[in-house]
Amino acid sequence: MTSNLRKRHRQEKWFQRMGLFSLCLALLFLGIIFGKILITGLPAFFKTEIEAKSAPQHLLNPYAQYVDQGKWTAASDAVDMYYKNGYPGTLSPQDSQSIEALKSQNKIRLSFNGAFFTHSDSSAPEMAGIWGALLGSLLTLLITFLTAFPIGIGAAIYLEEFAPKNSHIYWIEATINNLAAVPSILFGLLGLLAFIHFIGLPRPSALVGGLTLGLMSLPVIVVTTRASLSAVPFALKEAALGLGATPLQVLFHHVIPSALPGITTGVILSLARALGETAPLLMIGMVAFIATPPSSFLDPATVLPVQIFNWSRSPEMGFVENTSGAILVLLLILGLLNGLALFIRKKFETHHGF
Amino acid sequence: MAFKIDVQNLNLFYGEKQALFNVSLGLPASQTTALIGPSGCGKSSFLRCLNRMNDVVPNLHLEGKVLLDGKDIYDPSVDVVDLRSHVGMVFQKPNPFPRSIYENVAYGPRIHRLFKDKSALDQIVEKSLTRAGLWDEVKDRLQQAATRLSGGQQQRLCIARAIAVNPKVILMDEPCSALDPIATAKIEELIDELREKFTLVIVTHNLQQAARISQKTAFFHSGYLVEAGETGELFTTPKDERTQGYITGRYG
Ligand SMILES: Nc1ncnc2c1ncn2[C@@H]1O[C@H](COP(=O)(O)OP(=O)(O)OP(=O)(O)O)[C@@H](O)[C@H]1O
Ligand SMILES: [Mg+2]
Numbered sequence: 001m002t003s004n005l006r007k008r009h010r011q012e013k014w015f016q017r018m019g020l021f022s023l024c025l026a027l028l029f030l031g032i033i034f035g036k037i038l039i040t041g042l043p044a045f046f047k048t049e050i051e052a053k054s055a056p057q058h059l060l061n062p063y064a065q066y067v068d069q070g071k072w073t074a075a076s077d078a079v080d081m082y083y084k085n086g087y088p089g090t091l092s093p094q095d096s097q098s099i100e101a102l103k104s105q106n107k108i109r110l111s112f113n114g115a116f117f118t119h120s121d122s123s124a125p126e127m128a129g130i131w132g133a134l135l136g137s138l139l140t141l142l143i144t145f146l147t148a149f150p151i152g153i154g155a156a157i158y159l160e161e162f163a164p165k166n167s168h169i170y171w172i173e174a175t176i177n178n179l180a181a182v183p184s185i186l187f188g189l190l191g192l193l194a195f196i197h198f199i200g201l202p203r204p205s206a207l208v209g210g211l212t213l214g215l216m217s218l219p220v221i222v223v224t225t226r227a228s229l230s231a232v233p234f235a236l237k238e239a240a241l242g243l244g245a246t247p248l249q250v251l252f253h254h255v256i257p258s259a260l261p262g263i264t265t266g267v268i269l270s271l272a273r274a275l276g277e278t279a280p281l282l283m284i285g286m287v288a289f290i291a292t293p294p295s296s297f298l299d300p301a302t303v304l305p306v307q308i309f310n311w312s313r314s315p316e317m318g319f320v321e322n323t324s325g326a327i328l329v330l331l332l333i334l335g336l337l338n339g340l341a342l343f344i345r346k347k348f349e350t351h352h353g354f
Numbered sequence: 355m356a357f358k359i360d361v362q363n364l365n366l367f368y369g370e371k372q373a374l375f376n377v378s379l380g381l382p383a384s385q386t387t388a389l390i391g392p393s394g395c396g397k398s399s400f401l402r403c404l405n406r407m408n409d410v411v412p413n414l415h416l417e418g419k420v421l422l423d424g425k426d427i428y429d430p431s432v433d434v435v436d437l438r439s440h441v442g443m444v445f446q447k448p449n450p451f452p453r454s455i456y457e458n459v460a461y462g463p464r465i466h467r468l469f470k471d472k473s474a475l476d477q478i479v480e481k482s483l484t485r486a487g488l489w490d491e492v493k494d495r496l497q498q499a500a501t502r503l504s505g506g507q508q509q510r511l512c513i514a515r516a517i518a519v520n521p522k523v524i525l526m527d528e529p530c531s532a533l534d535p536i537a538t539a540k541i542e543e544l545i546d547e548l549r550e551k552f553t554l555v556i557v558t559h560n561l562q563q564a565a566r567i568s569q570k571t572a573f574f575h576s577g578y579l580v581e582a583g584e585t586g587e588l589f590t591t592p593k594d595e596r597t598q599g600y601i602t603g604r605y606g
Contacts, residue, residue, distance in 0.1 A: 165412060233449075235445065235447060235449035236449060236451065236452075238407070238445060238449065239445065239449040239450075239451065239512070239515075240451070240461075241407065241410070241438070242405070242407060242438060242442065242443035242445070242516075243438065243439075243442065243461060243462040243465070243515065243516070243519060244434075244435045244436070244437075244438035244439040244462065244465065244466060244519065245435075245461075245465050246435055249465055253461075253465075254451065258452065
């Protein structure tokens with residue numbers, strides 16, 4: 001008896017240690033990944049500037065001369081790389097020497113790279129920014145939300161609260177559950193077929209991207225919404241029905257308010273997933289090089305993860321930095337969305353749905 | 355004597371399974387009727403027929419008549435919503451809404467539009483809580499979450515919530531089974547007071563309780579109404595030997 005007890009305690013300890021070990025391992029990897037991205041990406045938020053008068057013309061950025069009117073002018077890509085990382089690249093030894101000279105005279109400096117946030121894609125890494133992609137992501141996500149949210153919630157409410165329990169409904173439910181697990185690239189194919197070939201919407205637009213991602217998010221939203229609706233205790237519905245509330249009143253006064261934290265969390269998380277999605281958008285041609293930010297839902301657009309994908313394939317050193325910088329921005333937004341989901345959940349839970 | 359609710363030849367089927375067999379029972383106005391019987395004999399099923407809470411059960415089939423003030427509540431012309439405003443229900447487990455105490459009581463009057471202005475609603479809330487014996491305990495914290503009350507207080511709140519719509523009949527399905535003796539005593543006292551104004555039907559497993567609070571008792575056994583009559587009589591001189599066996603504790 002006592003030896004049995006000791007054995008069970010040992011098992012428990014062992015199990016706890018295993019859990020702790022896995023947790024540490026996961027944290028370690030997370031730390032390494034974040035560290036690496038931070039180290040590579042942070043420099044993208046800064047650019048090297050030179051006091052224009054004191055430097056040879058070819059060290060300055062050929063584009064910047066038209067933009068920067070002040071005393072300080074952006075340096076060329078090669079100088080930027082050299083100053084930040086000590087990586088000589090295409091610079092001649094004389095050039096490196098003159099940079100060292102500028103350094104000792106304090107005529108070269110790092111300053112905040114606003115262009116990274118206000119410019120769109122460009123073939124020159126030091127001129128490229130994420131503004132166009134950010135705007136594209138916003139417009140796309142708006143379309144995704146506007147389509148997936150009402151349809152998904154509506155379908156979930158119907159299936160959970162009103163649908164008769166027959167074999168048709170059963171098959172629809174099973175299909176939706178399976179769709180939630182279908183690889184996202186297939187939704188890209190579906191979007192290509194339905195919205196571009198069939199309906200004929202303009203190709204790499206936020207509208208098509210948003211609709212495609214909406215299709216992708218729909219089953220997930222239905223599944224999570226149904227889960228939170230079915231978690232509402234039956235006793236609550238019974239109480240309201242017993243007082244003479246109509247089924248619609250039960251739904252709007254009791255079921256939805258109680259399920260709201262779960263529903264919003266599910267919607268936000270599926271939108272976050274849509275925001276980070278690349279594969280289906282490649283299928284519908286949102287991978288093109290787009291240098292002007294979209295001004296409508298029908299304009300050619302790209303989104304942040306696709307921009308990252310594009311930059312990551314470019315050979316220039318500057319794009320490596322831009323890639324990591326854009327990843328940092330994407331991660332920040334995803335973190336904020338997840339934080340929002342967490343906040344809503346906590347807030348509503350303490351207030352018991354009201 | 356005229357019955358408030360008169361059940362005639364009620365047969366109830368869950369799909370193929372018959373749960374009630376030809377039950378006929380009259381519930382006298384301004385009295386408490388206790389439903390007793392072994393577990394699974396159909397007491398809850400019977401109770402839920404009286405305000406059509408069974409409507410939500412799939413594959414349910416029902417034969418017979420349930421007359422409320424002489425009108426069949428299963429008649430197609432009857433509106434369930436209206437019916438339930440006349441026949442309220444209190445459940446086994448206290449189930450307050452996750453809202454404030456005030457909003458719990460005000461909910462019924464709100465959906466049925468039973469008041470003219472805010473002060474009238476305040477009055478309904480105060481009156482209902484007073485009747486339920488809860489007013490003094492909660493009058494200073496009406497805006498507090500109802501879920502933070504104790505179990506017994508929650509059950510009394512549920513009773514207040516039910517009487518706030520001013521029903522004719524209140525159905526209670528083992529309202530004290532989740533409560534301690536003191537809270538139970540309070541609810542029993544309350545039931546006794548409410549009888550003046552409402553017709554009460556209460557399911558209970560506690561025979562002493564049935565004897566204490568009811569004027570009429572009905573004994574169910576495997577879907578049949580075995581015996582019904584004046585409470586004192588049924589407990590002292592049961593006519594059926596199954597009743598005799600149940601109340602003397604030979605089985606149950
Ligand atoms: N929704 C349902 N579907 C199918 N059968 C049901 C349903 N509800 C009850 N029954 C069956 O009907 C019979 C009577 O059940 P009921 O709940 O009325 O018993 P009860 O007398 O209230 O029992 P208890 O004292 O344990 O609460 C039982 O055999 C039960 O299995
Ligand atoms: Mg029961």
